[in-house]
Amino acid sequence: MSKExxxxxxxxxxxxNDFGVSFLAERWNIKAENFIQQQKxxxxxxxxxxxxRLRWIKGAKEYAQPVGLxxxxxxxxxxxxxxxxxxxxxxxxxxxxxxxxxxxxxTFGELFER
Numbered sequence: 001m002s003k004e005x006x007x008x009x010x011x012x013x014x015x016x017n018d019f020g021v022s023f024l025a026e027r028w029n030i031k032a033e034n035f036i037q038q039q040k041x042x043x044x045x046x047x048x049x050x051x052x053r054l055r056w057i058k059g060a061k062e063y064a065q066p067v068g069l070x071x072x073x074x075x076x077x078x079x080x081x082x083x084x085x086x087x088x089x090x091x092x093x094x095x096x097x098x099x100x101x102x103x104x105x106x107t108f109g110e111l112f113e114r
Contacts, residue, residue, distance in 0.1 A: 039047040056063050066074055095111065096104035 036047060039045040040049040042048060065071070092106055092111065093104055096106040099105045
């Protein structure tokens with residue numbers, strides 16, 4: 001992306017009531033430039049430039065983290081599993097018997113015979 005694009009976008013946004021040909025042409029050129037820049041990072045496009053691609057840095061916060069719907073599904077599954085674990089812990093507290101250390105214990109068979 002050229003360095004002048006943000007200034008041009010700012011200029012175009014400051015004149016929303018002027019819908020002349022030059023205004024529309026400028027808007028079109030900004031969209032075209034943004035599209036070309038996106039295509040340089042897309043390995044399936046004819047404009048792909050390996051130097052422009054995103055590079056992940058190991059150890060960075062966003063490295064190997066799910067995004068989009070995958071992240072939403074993961075968060076939903078985590079909430080669901082947390083509720084199931086809470087229910088299971090409550091059942092163990094009710095059914096279990098304290099051991100010598102004061103921990104509440106039960107056997108696997110007793111837990112799932114219910």
